Amino acid sequence: MQQDGGGPAASIDWNEASSSxxxxxxxxxxxxxxxxxHARMALRHVSxxxxxxxxxxxxxxxxVESGHPGAYAINVPRSGYLEARVDGREISSVDGFATVCPPDTMTxxxxxxxxxxxxGVKIDKDLLxxxxxxxxxxxxSDIPAQLDLRTPEGRSWIELVTSLANQALAAPTMLRNRTVAEHLAHAISAAFVAAAFPDQDATTTPARPRIVTRVIDxxxxxxxxxxxxxxxxxxxGVGVRRLQRGFQEYVGKSPSQVLLEIRLEHAHRALLADPHAPVADIAWSAGFTHLGRFAAAYRERFGQTPSRTRALICGTTPPDGHR
Incomplete structure (x- = not known):
């Protein structure tokens, strides 16, 4: 966590404050x-x-206007109020609510x-x-533009965010380990999903249809x-065509696309957990039988080859052309 303090408003350099x-x-x-x-500008942040x-x-x-390039912004007023126009909708948030700004969209x-x-919680688009x-x-696209943090799931999420940020402020060395930092990011993101899509009772339309749930699980x-x-x-428990329609309707992707994404995510997590494991073994354990296709799909998903991910974690440089 980095902390910056501002002086009285009359003396604030607004260009410098905005840049920070x-x-x-x-x-x-x-x-x-x-x-x-008489007011002061303040900024603290942790990655x-x-x-x-x-x-x-x-x-x-x-x-403030922002296109939020490449990431979601979940803005939670802890005092005062925040009025925003999000994707054509007027949103007013106070303490207990969050304004959710989509990526690559002017808000x-x-x-x-x-x-x-x-x-403010900035979550990488691909992660969320x-x-x-x-x-x-x-x-x-189903993520709501405003989140009610008074629900049990909403309170749990903001409490988790606050707790982890405060721990990082008190002990900044905890985030020097890249794997630890990414695991904590996944925890915050997963808790946000639980708050955005809380369990619904049997009288409402389920967020995850049974046929989709069974397959993904x-x-x-x-x-x-x-x-x-x-x-x-x-x-x-359905025919192939019904399964395809169900995934397209509720997920927006085919079962094979979801299968590939889940396999890539498993491989990515395995590589972060054990960067010294052979890439071929990780690919095989995630269901990939062709190393070249795995490397190409991994690069498309994460923007780098598996060996590059491993090198960044280990602090080494992979040889040219090495997967």
């Missing part, structure tokens, strides 16, 4: 609506790899009150998209199995 927030959280356009000479937690208070009434926070300090798919069998339990469309349909 952009570096810690998201690039944006800042407009000061009304300054308060958990693909996820960042920031505490931001401008100390003045401002408006205008038209009124960020001078007494509003937010806990995967968790929404695997944990809730939903598309990322079966793949997660044994990703290395020789899954075919026929035996996945057998697991679901």
């Amino acid at each position: 927030v952009a570096a810690a959280y998201f690039p944006h356009d800042l407009r000061v609506l009304r300054a308060d000479q 958990f790899g693909p996820l960042t937690v920031a505490s931001i208070g401008w100390g003045a009434d401002v408006s 205008r926070m038209s009124r960020w009150s001078k007494d509003c300090t937010i806990t 998209t995967r968790d929404v798919l695997t944990l809730a069998a939903r598309n990322d 079966a793949i997660e339990a044994d990703p290395a199995a020789s899954w075919t469309a026929a035996n996945l349909a057998q697991v679901a």
Whole structure:
């Protein structure tokens, strides 16, 4: 966790303040609506790899516009209020609610009150998209624009975020281990999915249809199995065409695409857990039988080869052309 303090509003260099927030959280356009000479601007932030937690208070009434490139922003006012226009919808949040800003979409926070300090959680788009798919069998487009944090799941999520951020502030060395940081990021992301898609009772439409649940759970339990469309349909208890329609309707992807994503995620987690394990063994244990295809799919998903991931963890450089 890094902490920055600001001086009285009259002496704040707003360009410098905006640059600090952009570096810690998201690039944006800042407009000061009304300054308060007695207020202070404050910023704290901590990075958990693909996820960042920031505490931001401008100390003045401002408006902020951001496209949130490549990541979701979940903004939780801990005081004051936050008015925003998110994907054409007007959202007003106070303590107990969160404004959820989608990635790569312009959001205008038209009124960020001078007494509003937010806990902002920046979650990499790929991380949250995967968790929404695997944990809730939903598309990322189903993520609500506002989250009620007064629910048990909502309270649990914000308490987890606050606790981990405070621990990192007190003991910053805990995040020097990349694997530890990424595991904590996954925990925060998974808890957010639970808050965004809480369990529904039998009188409501289930968030995860049974046929989808059965298939995803079966793949997660044994990703290395020789899954075919026929035996996945057998697991679901429906025909192949019905299974395909179910996945397209509720997940937006085919069963084979979901199978590939789950296998890649298993391989990625295995590599992070044991970076010294042979890449071929990790690929095989995740269900890949062709190392070249695995390396290509891994690069497309994570933006680097498996050996590059391992090198970053171990602090070495892979030889040219090595997978």
